[in-house]
Amino acid sequence: MQPKNINKDNIMTLKPLWQLGFSTAIMMAISACSQEPAPASVAIPPTPASIPHTNHTMASSPEAASTPTSHTSQNDCEIALNGTDAMQFSLKQIEIPAHCTQATIHLSHTGKLPKTAMGHNVVITSQAHLRGVLSDGLQAGKEHEFVKPNDERVLAHSKLLGGGESDSITFDTALLKTEPYVFVCSFPGHSGPMRGTIVIQ
Ligand code: CO
DSSP: HHHHHHHHHHHHHHHHHHHHHHHHOOOOOOOOHSSSOOOTOOOOOGGGGGOTTTOOOOOSSSHHSHHHSOTTGGGEEEEEEEEOSOOOOOOOOEEEOTTSSEEEEEEESOSSOOOHHOBOOEEEEEEEGGHHHHHHHHOOGGGGGGSSSOOOOOOEEEBOTTTTTTEEEESGGGGGGTTTEEEEEESSTTTTTSSSEEOOO
């Protein structure tokens, strides 16, 4: 049959071309590696870990030297987080300074909608447990504000808020240093847009 012959011809002519292209690419890669010496002039930037975290006023630049020296180490363990009527958190990532042994999240619902329609909470859990925490929270229902009671996977969670309300949670940061943690609103349908990562830095 004619179509079969055409297919066969195409395969047979394509294969050597493909092999040629492949081996040429390998030769080019090998020669590129052997001819180019490793760039010796690339400066390795200092990693954040190499900067002593107890030194808040490193005078390494004029800007750093001129910043006010009023100490804010008590406040920088506290994070303000807003939830809106547009089903959004104000942060996609919560950054907690490494020196904080505890951290506090102040959650404010800056919208006007009631919590039955646009409820917001903040639930802290590990990335690995997020799915289970959310599904069990959904099952727990509105009488438990969409968090399973005494859920050991939940490091901390706030009350469920409606517009104009606020709540604060304080939690130990030790576990946050052992695996990736997230914050999320467990109100039905909100966990997609209303979630973010927690970073210790
Ligand atoms: Co919400």
